[in-house]
Amino acid sequence: MGERIKTLHPDGKQGDQKMTMQRTHSIGIEPLTPEDWQLHRAVRLAALADAPYAFTTQLADVADRSDEEWAGITYRRAQDPNGVTYFAFVDDEPCGMAACVLTELGAEMLAVWVAPHRRRQGVAEAMVDYARAWALARDVDHLVVGVFADNAGAIALYRRVGFADTGEQRMTQAEPDRAILILAMPLTR
Numbered sequence: 001m002g003e004r005i006k007t008l009h010p011d012g013k014q015g016d017q018k019m020t021m022q023r024t025h026s027i028g029i030e031p032l033t034p035e036d037w038q039l040h041r042a043v044r045l046a047a048l049a050d051a052p053y054a055f056t057t058q059l060a061d062v063a064d065r066s067d068e069e070w071a072g073i074t075y076r077r078a079q080d081p082n083g084v085t086y087f088a089f090v091d092d093e094p095c096g097m098a099a100c101v102l103t104e105l106g107a108e109m110l111a112v113w114v115a116p117h118r119r120r121q122g123v124a125e126a127m128v129d130y131a132r133a134w135a136l137a138r139d140v141d142h143l144v145v146g147v148f149a150d151n152a153g154a155i156a157l158y159r160r161v162g163f164a165d166t167g168e169q170r171m172t173q174a175e176p177d178r179a180i181l182i183l184a185m186p187l188t189r
Contacts, residue, residue, distance in 0.1 A: 025091050027123055029130040032085040037067070037074035043087060043097045047113035054151055055111065056172050056180075084134055088114065088123045096123045100131040106142030106184065107135030112154075128161050136187055143187055146170060146180040158183050 032040060048059040065073075077085045077099070088096030095118040099110045109131050114123045128143075135143050145163060147154045163183035170180040 025121070027121075027126045028089040028092075029126055030087050030089065032074060032078045032087070034075045034078045036078070036087075037071040039087065039094060040074045040077075040085070040097075041065075041070040043094050043113075044111075046115065047097060047111070050116060051113060054113065054148065054154065056174060057111075058174075085111075086127070086130060088118075088127050090118055090121070090123060096127055098127045098131065100134050100143075102138065102140065103144070105144045105182070106187075107131065107138065107140040107144065109143065109145040112145070124157055125161055128158075132185070132187060136189060141187055142184045144182060144184045146182055149179040149181050155181065155183075161185075 045059065045063065048055060048057065048062065052058055077083065080101075083099060083101035085099040086097065087094050088098075096112075096114040098112040100107050101110060102108075109128070112124065112127060114127075132143055143163075144166075145158055147158060149155075149169070162185045164185070166182045166184050168182040170182065172178070172180065
């Protein structure tokens with residue numbers, strides 16, 4: 001039986017999340033604020049460098065952005081009423097990020113990443129739980145995520161936490177031979 005992990009939900013309330021594996025650390029989730037541009041840049045660049053196979057954006061596309069560009073992007077994302085970008089922390093160390101936006105499909109998780117040394121420690125699950133709570137607070141019926149069909153580890157994670165294959169796929173112009181599977185989880189209160 002796992003230890004209770006404190007998480008901060010999108011409505012600002014703290015809650016307990018029951019984990020299935022033993023934890024010796026605390027996982028925190030914090031939404032992006034306009035002042036977080038350096039954190040945003042550092043974690044996003046780390047994600048793109050670590051897992052280029054998982055993203056439609058590539059490191060070369062964003063590595064040369066100026067501080068002003070990062071500050072502007074961060075400000076816009078932090079102020080977006082139809083989306084949230086957020087970070088995962090383990091013992092105050094930033095180790096993951098994701099975004100969730102309202103789309104025609106429901107609330108869609110994007111750009112999900114966990115640092116390699118923090119994988120399989122409940123961080124991704126905490127980020128999915130945050131997105132679920134954010135979506136529920138907006139009366140959305142489904143949480144959706146797109147994942148490349150060849151990313152078996154991510155697909156297994158999403159299925160384990162309650163996503164199912166919708167049968168839908170997307171293709172990108174950058175990689176027309178790699179399908180993105182659309183997975184969804186129904187949301188209930």
